Amino acid sequence: MxxxxxxxxxxxxxxxxxxxxxxxxxxxxxxxxxxxxxxxxxxxxxxxxxxxxxxxxxxxxxxxxxxxxxxxxxxxxxxxxxxxxxxxxxxxxxxxxxxxxxxxxxxxxxxxxxxxxxxxxxxxxxxxxxxxxxxxxxxxxxxxxxxACAIRGYDLLPRRMGEHYLIYGSGTMGLIMAQLAPRAGAASVTVVDLNPARLATARELGISNVYASAGDAEPDKWDVVIDCTGAIPAIEDALPRVKAGGTFQNFGVAPAEAFADYSPFRVYRDEITITGTMAVxxxxxxxxxxxxxxxxxxxxxxxxxxxxxxxxxxxxxxxxxxxxxxxxxxxxxxxxxxxx
Ligand SMILES: NC(=O)c1ccc[n+]([C@@H]2O[C@H](COP(=O)([O-])OP(=O)(O)OC[C@H]3O[C@@H](n4cnc5c(N)ncnc54)[C@H](O)[C@@H]3O)[C@@H](O)[C@H]2O)c1
Ligand SMILES: [Zn+2]
Ligand SMILES: [Zn+2]
CATH class of the missing domain: 3.90.180.10 (Medium-chain alcohol dehydrogenases, catalytic domain)
Known part of the structure; x- marks a missing residue:
């Protein structure tokens, strides 16, 4: 064999x-x-x-x-x-x-x-x-x-009806998270990716809000922001875009030795939830x-x-x-x- x-x-x-x-x-x-x-x-x-x-x-x-x-x-x-x-x-x-x-x-x-x-x-x-x-x-x-990994991710998200989702990464995981979002109650789903070919796949799947940068999208704050890249620049761009009371999820796997900057004041003041999710x-x-x-x-x-x-x-x-x-x-x- x-x-x-x-x-x-x-x-x-x-x-x-x-x-x-x-x-x-x-x-x-x-x-x-x-x-x-x-x-x-x-x-x-x-x-x-x-x-x-x-x-x-x-x-x-x-x-x-x-x-x-x-x-x-x-x-x-x-x-x-x-x-x-x-x-x-x-x-x-x-x-x-x-x-x-x-x-x-x-x-x-x-x-x-x-x-x-x-x-x-x-x-x-x-x-x-x-x-x-x-x-x-x-x-x-x-x-x-x-x-199964994506469902574990959703188990750790609030899943409230009528929320706006922003997903970084239009690879397999970002695309699965984006397809599940309406089932978790999402009112809108936006996907960002630096690679235009990856955004084309999102469009083929019926996701119309796709951008090279979240700065090009509406609204300018989201209830749920999920990183599905593991890339520090994406994570640092993503966290400030969470609306007050919202949730950020580190779904992507960043390098073990990497650190990202964020504002602890903002997390305090706006009661931002940050959650991981590991496998199944x-x-x-x-x-x-x-x-x-x-x-x-x-x-x-x-x-x-x-x-x-x-x-x-x-x-x-x-x-x-x-x-x-x-x-x-x-x-x-x-x-x-x-x-x-
Ligand atoms: N938490 C878990 O249980 C779990 C399970 C499976 C995979 N993962 C992780 O999820 C991540 C995504 O997996 P995948 O299979 O979709 O990977 P992938 O490589 O197919 O997709 C990642 C996408 O992110 C995009 N990207 C990279 N940097 C970016 C940036 N700065 N801004 C916007 N987009 C950017 C890439 O162009 C690519 O399309 C990986 O880090 C993977 O290790 C986590
Ligand atoms: Zn795998
Ligand atoms: Zn054990």
């Missing part, structure tokens, strides 16, 4: 390896699609906290069940599934208080210490495997994992249901698919910011242009 492997930081190879072995409560999945995101770049560059090399990357995955461990009774071969990559210890203070995403031993398949899905077949614990309807498009459903917390099952109910329009969001042979090419393309969501399809025979 073929697999992409990060042998060490900055060093990847396509290798032949044995199929993963299954524990009694594990599931073997034939990989259909695996989304690529900034996390894969951080893992490859050795910048993700805790990564243990060698590691098979890939954490936004769907596929078909091939085999199940001896204690698994709820899935059978042939089932279509999406896989939540997060695993936690279940024993620490955070896990015991229902804050598993803050677990100090947080492990992500393809991210920290367990192999991910950029291989023909991959193993996952049963608790992480969510059954899809047979008719759900397995390629598009690889957006369920980022959708009890939101994967809801993401499956919302995806299958059509909460996001995946068609325009996925621009290219790559075979395992072309994994390095996908990484290079990701770094240039070209394209939209890039996918690896480990059992496909050709790389393809899908949209954009």
């Amino acid at each position: 073929r697999a992409v492997i990060f042998r060490d930081r900055g060093d990847l190879a396509l290798v032949e390896r044995d199929e993963p072995t299954l524990g009694p409560k594990d599931v073997l999945v034939e990989a259909a699609a695996v989304g690529m995101c900034g996390t894969d770049i951080h893992v490859f560059d050795g910048e993700f906290e805790g990564t243990v090399f060698p590691l098979v990357p890939g954490h936004e995955a769907t596929g078909t069940v091939v085999r199940v461990g001896e204690s698994v009774t709820t899935l059978t071969p042939g089932d279509h599934v999406a896989v939540n990559p997060s695993t936690t210890c279940g024993e620490c203070e955070f896990c015991l208080n229902g804050r598993n995403n803050l677990c100090r031993s947080w492990n992500g398949l393809g991210v920290v210490a367990s192999d991910g899905a950029c291989q023909e077949r991959f193993a996952a614990p049963l608790a992480n495997v969510y059954k899809l309807r047979p008719e759900t498009d397995l390629y598009r459903a690889a957006l369920i994992e980022p959708l 917390l009890n939101s994967f099952g809801r993401a499956v249901e919302m995806f299958e109910a059509g909460a996001i329009d995946p068609g325009p969001m996925i621009s290219h698919s790559f075979t395992l042979d072309d994994y390095a090419q996908a990484l290079t393309m990701f770094r240039t910011g070209e394209g939209r969501k890039l996918q690896i399809r480990p059992n496909d025979t050709a790389s393809r242009v899908l949209a954009g």
Whole structure:
């Protein structure tokens, strides 16, 4: 069986390896699609906290069940599934208080210490495997994992009816947050991005308030401002645009060593709420249901698919910011242009 492997930081190879072995409560999945995101770049560059090399990357995955461990009774071969990559210890203070995403031993398949899905077949614990309807498009459903992160983000927002939302970043995450905003009660949604091609995707998704700079938009203050770039200039531009009583969310992942300037006086005087949001917390099952109910329009969001042979090419393309969501399809025979 073929697999992409990060042998060490900055060093990847396509290798032949044995199929993963299954524990009694594990599931073997034939990989259909695996989304690529900034996390894969951080893992490859050795910048993700805790990564243990060698590691098979890939954490936004769907596929078909091939085999199940001896204690698994709820899935059978042939089932279509999406896989939540997060695993936690279940024993620490955070896990015991229902804050598993803050677990100090947080492990992500393809991210920290367990192999991910950029291989023909991959193993996952049963608790992480969510059954899809047979008719759900397995390629598009690889957006369920980022959708689950977005739903966690919304769990931490006020979700009041009639509010105005401003979102920085028209990448996968900004576009998912923007598409969910009306369901959270938004009266308007504005998206800003420096990259005009990324704004074109937002327009294709029916978002009409799109700008290169928030300074060009109306209104000049928003109830909810969400950074989906992780870029310090964006964050520093974003926070002052929150209306009094409003909320700012750091959804984007800024570099661990970076700091941003803001006015503590303004946060005090105007009762601004600043919130983080980290990965997935009890939101994967809801993401499956919302995806299958059509909460996001995946068609325009996925621009290219790559075979395992072309994994390095996908990484290079990701770094240039070209394209939209890039996918690896480990059992496909050709790389393809899908949209954009
Ligand atoms: N909180 C979480 O759980 C979570 C989950 C997934 C991803 N993320 C993070 O969310 C962020 C977005 O992810 P993505 O997959 O959409 O990334 P992406 O790279 O596809 O999109 C980021 C967009 O931000 C734009 N941008 C960069 N600097 C900007 C600036 N100064 N002003 C306006 N736009 C700017 C880029 O042009 C790009 O289109 C990343 O930082 C990612 O690590 C967080
Ligand atoms: Zn990701
Ligand atoms: Zn824990």
